[in-house]
Amino acid sequence: AGWADISGPGQDESGFRLEVSADVRGPWSIAVDTPANATNGIAAGLPAASVGWVRVRSLFGNGDDSLATDPLFATTWSHFQQWKSDALGDFNAPDLADDDSDGAVTLMEYALATDPFANSSAEMPQFGTVNVAADTFLTLTFRRRIGSSGLIYTVESAGGIAAGQWLAEPVQLGMPVGNGDGTEGVTYRDIVPVAEACRRFMRLRVSEQ
Numbered sequence: 001a002g003w004a005d006i007s008g009p010g011q012d013e014s015g016f017r018l019e020v021s022a023d024v025r026g027p028w029s030i031a032v033d034t035p036a037n038a039t040n041g042i043a044a045g046l047p048a049a050s051v052g053w054v055r056v057r058s059l060f061g062n063g064d065d066s067l068a069t070d071p072l073f074a075t076t077w078s079h080f081q082q083w084k085s086d087a088l089g090d091f092n093a094p095d096l097a098d099d100d101s102d103g104a105v106t107l108m109e110y111a112l113a114t115d116p117f118a119n120s121s122a123e124m125p126q127f128g129t130v131n132v133a134a135d136t137f138l139t140l141t142f143r144r145r146i147g148s149s150g151l152i153y154t155v156e157s158a159g160g161i162a163a164g165q166w167l168a169e170p171v172q173l174g175m176p177v178g179n180g181d182g183t184e185g186v187t188y189r190d191i192v193p194v195a196e197a198c199r200r201f202m203r204l205r206v207s208e209q
């Protein structure tokens with residue numbers, strides 16, 4: 001949050017206090033106390049993609065602090081917006097842009113933890129097969145973020161690529177394997193054996209929560 005320091009003669013403050021609340025009626029908690037003459041403060045540790053209110057008051061050494069400003073409504077960035085700000089320099093960058101022309105849009109680059117400015121084709125979901133009992137099934141292996149990424153990963157399969165045929169039927173094989181970098185590898189298999197279908201397709205769908 002930012003503000004203007006308009007203290008007059010004899011009104012030199014010892015600092016400012018930024019307060020936050022999930023409700024305009026309070027209760028209010030202290031986000032940060034700033035030094036004198038500061039014109040901004042950061043409220044850290046708030047939940048991603050959450051709404052709330054902020055206000056500011058002047059602090060004086062004698063304890064006679066000012067009244068708080070009128071509350072202002074605010075929304076914190078989602079994890080995806082924070083990543084776009086860090087990686088692309090723009091929290092509002094288009095989700096479906098493809099800055100490196102590798103076929104992976106910004107949302108997919110974030111979901112798979114790939115570099116949006118480098119060709120990531122080798123890190124895209126990989127197809128394979130697995131034998132279960134006497135049958136062979138199509139598989140899809142990919143990397144995903146661990147924890148509260150703000151994303152929903154859905155693996156779908158179909159007998160054709162036309163709209164309306166895709167179903168979230170594939171099942172996860174085994175346990176995810178951590179990569180030590182905040183991501184994990186996971187494999188899903190189709191539920192229809194290869195031998196029982198003329199064609200089978202699998203894909204990964206990613207959406208924001």
